[in-house]
Amino acid sequence: MKKDTEKKIKKQPEVSAQIAYQGIRHMLYTKELVPGQRILYRDLAEKLELSPTPVIQALKWLELQGFVQHEPRRGYSMAPFSLKELEELYEIRELIEPSLVPTAIEKIDKNGLDELKAALEAHLAADRESYLKERLFKNRDFHMTLASLSGKTTQVRILENVFDMLFLKYGGNYFPISSLSATDQAHQEIYDAVAMRSLERAQSVLKNHLTNVKIQVMTSIKKILAEQERKDF
Known part of the structure; x- marks a missing residue:
């Protein structure tokens, strides 16, 4: 009984940190938090x-993941917007995603194909007016499903982190409306x-597709x- 209580006490800080x-x-x-914003942790x-x-x-x-930065005596702040970082994130996608396709095709079975088709149809059915969400x-999900079919968990985890940075730090939604049909067509052709x-x-x-994106x-x-910049002048 005493050991169970001790385990709960030890786990509590980890649970709070996860929350x-x-x-x-x-x-x-x-x-509510954007690149460059100062963070008052209290x-x-x-x-x-x-x-x-x-x-x-x-x-x-979050600092280890690149979202937050810490400076001695100045505290925490959101990592600043970086055009270079954003371009590199897309370059990582260009390197990783196509490299996983051979293994994905080699390993794919009916269940895997059904999973990929479901991801495709979910994307095609999503409301175009709420693209950001x-x-x-x-x-x-479509891209991660295809990557996951390769079974290469380390590269898939890296790719997942890349998507986190793209969508949580940078918002991810900089596509012109005219590109939506092209994305639909590319996903269909990939499937x-x-x-x-x-x-x-x-x-x-x-x-x-990735290069065009x-x-x-x-x-x-x-x-x-x-x-x-024009508005600032």
Whole structure:
């Protein structure tokens, strides 16, 4: 009985830190915390109804993941917006995702194909007017499902972290509305190629799709930044 009580006491800080971590991630998702913003951890603890200790632990985890930065005597702040980092995140996708296709096609069975088809249909069915929320995450689910079929858990975990950075830190939604149909078509073609076990076709469509997405996102953001600079003058 005594041992059980001791285990509960030991686990409690870890549980509180996880609650703080998920709470802060939600604030990133809802844009209550944005790149460059200063973080007052005591205010954050009060908002999350936790003590400062688990909040600081959660901030340390987020620092390791690139969301938060800490400076001695200045405290915590959200990591600043970086055009270079954003481009590198898309470059990582360009490297990892096509490299997983051969193993995914080699291993895929009926259940895996059904899973990929369900992810495709969920993305196609998502409301276009709420792309930032539902459709954007269904888009990620399709890509993560395809990657997961490879069974290469380390690379899949890295890819998952990349999507976290793209969607939680940068919002992820810089696509022009006109690109939605092109994305739908690319996903359909990727699925069809995988279903036919056409490796060359699947890799080719996926590579082109990821490159086009990177170009569209970077072009869109540079345009937004240029407009902001004009307004500042």
